[in-house]
Amino acid sequence: MTPVTGTSTESAGELDDLTPEQLAAQWEEEKPPAAGALANAASSLVVLGVGAGAAVLAILMGVGTPDKPQPGLWPFIISCVMVALGLFQLIAGRHNRDAEKFTRMSGAPLTGLVTLAAMVALMPLIGFELPALALCIIWMRFLGGETWRSTLVVSAAVVISFYAIFVLALQTSIPHLF
Template identity: 85%
Template sequence: MAAPSGGGAPHAHNDVPGDVLDELTPEQLAAQWEEEKPPAAGALASMASSLVVLGVGIGAIILSVAMGLGTPASPQPGLWPFIISCVMVALGLFQLVLGRHNRDAEKFTRMSLAPLTGLVTLAAMVALMPLIGFEIPALILCIIWMRFLGGETWRSTLLVSVIVVAAFYGIFVLALGTSIPHLF
């Protein structure tokens, strides 16, 4: 940390985040966050995202009904996905009808692809697990998520990824003896 200059009162140094956060008033901090936030989305983007949520929710309702719902006393595999899907549809409708005037929504940017990348890599892991076990796909998934989506260093990415996969192996294969597909 930098020392105050000339014996005067300490002042904020913008290049030292800890100093800045300690010395900013709530109003200054709110103004800084306002400057840094991404551009606002328009009504069309809000409607498009609502329609995507609605579409995914309706598709999930159809799939969960196909799995079977059962009853609350005797649930079948589709019951909880059905309930969650209904909530998604309700929230999508709410956003479509009432959320058009929301000025807090962010404009779609390049960073908007990060959740899609996460979903696609997760789907690839699920598809590869029955073929080659979970260890290699889980390791690749951790590396992609930590390094490319999370911006971690290579050293921490590789170390944490290996530890996570080893922990999952220890918990689900060795300790619990689950039928998860694995190589070793």
């Protein structure tokens, strides 16, 4: 049997030789420390706040009715789900032992949210192509740790595909440069 070393330099073949129990033990050793009740409550309150804020913005956009929906209907429904899940996590999640302690990588979702908001803000001004390309590059290279080559190839392919689908094929009114 191959010993469980917990190093990231193991080859794929060595990982294939591990039993499920050994793999589970290795994952248990490598996982970040568990968060406490305060971190669980804080993350629940963040979800509640974002959900409540999104619900207010959705109402301001206009919700409409199921037979005559307005632009805020689906954002309102999703924000209500967020509020419900945040409340559930706040009440029932205090004893959750799977939650991870906040680390340096805990900022990655915030970075993703900020870059997504920047893309949405820039789209009406300069079209979707450049903001979408920048978003893909940031997410893949800096948040995902991909190589520059795969980042650039996949990012370009995503933007070209979206352009082909939404601008050329479907002829939507999405803002675009070309």
